[in-house]
Amino acid sequence: MNWQVPFFDLVLGDEEKLAAIAVIESNWLTAGPRIAEFEAAFALSVGGGATAVALSSATAALHLALLGLDIGPGDEVILPSLTFVACANTIRSVGATPVFADVTSELDWNISVADVAAKITSRTRAVMIVHYAGYPCDMDAFVDLCQQHRLLLIEDCSHAVLGTWQGRALGTFGDAGCFSFFSNKNMTTGEGGMLITRQPALAERVRILRSHGITASTYQRFKGHAYGYDVAEAGFNYRMDEIRAAIGLVQMQKLPAFNAKRKELVERYRKLIAERLPEVRVPFADYQGEASYHIFPVLLPCDAERRNEVLRNMGQQGIQCSMHYRPIHTFTAYQDVVVEVPVCERIAGSILTLPLFPSLSDEQMDLVVDTLGRCL
Structure with missing residues (x-):
């Protein structure tokens, strides 16, 4: 469909094209110097003495974080239900048990510190937090909680690339930080x-x-720096290739400007909705810190059936919207899990995510908000 306003739009230019061409002309496409350069640049950008390892996806990062920290059968990992299913899937893939926690409030959709604390048992090994929509969790509280109970802490920073909490890079608070460069992310x-x-x-x-x-x-073997190898343990093919690393290096340079533009757009969205659709509530509207502004979700004044109708009608009007997220525990694969997340369940059926990307124009934003008003 030819959308008047797509949900996201890639911002790629000649720099990315030239970077990809240079890799092709180098005649080396896998696990080479650009991977190392990308890792070094990313580690430098987050600081804090972190080491970066490039992978094929954030899902791979979560999986290897769990494996690398020796989390497995008999262990429990607490995570939010209001997030992408990859978080729970990776926990199950290492043989551990996902334990779902609630959101903080109806307008703060990050995982609740208090609910995590209430769900710690003798089997709990780790907490996996998600910086929802690019808004940082309360890292001081989570670090204190995990230290108190001697728990591992994994940060899912898929929405929060180069985001910070009180001046410190997200991903550096926990034992591991995991980032996504999927097509709709702040950098790709x-x-x-x-x-x-x-x-x-x-x-x-x-x-x-x-x-x-x-x-x-x-x-290393091609360059003569290694003449054989050992297999230390059963591993995976989770490598990133050289072309993606080259594109990532260019995207990293553009990311600060992308995030700044997203912030401007979110502030304008909030103003438009407050003026034209006061019945629609916006989470994190009073957030005072720095965020990455990955997506722009809102809470509609209706139930799930009506929300789904609004979503379809917006699409028929040429505006592509989404939902972030259907709670993980409501999927068939997780219906055997006993959960108690009342706030999450109260808001989930009313969530709608509006288009947000750096090249979104004022005219497109006006169209989105006005069309939403008509659909409601």
């Missing part, structure tokens, strides 16, 4: 992800696990 490599950690041993293990458990890369 098409597919791709990154794991960061301040633990050198974990970083080294993830590097080995991402490439079948092999101790030396193909590029």
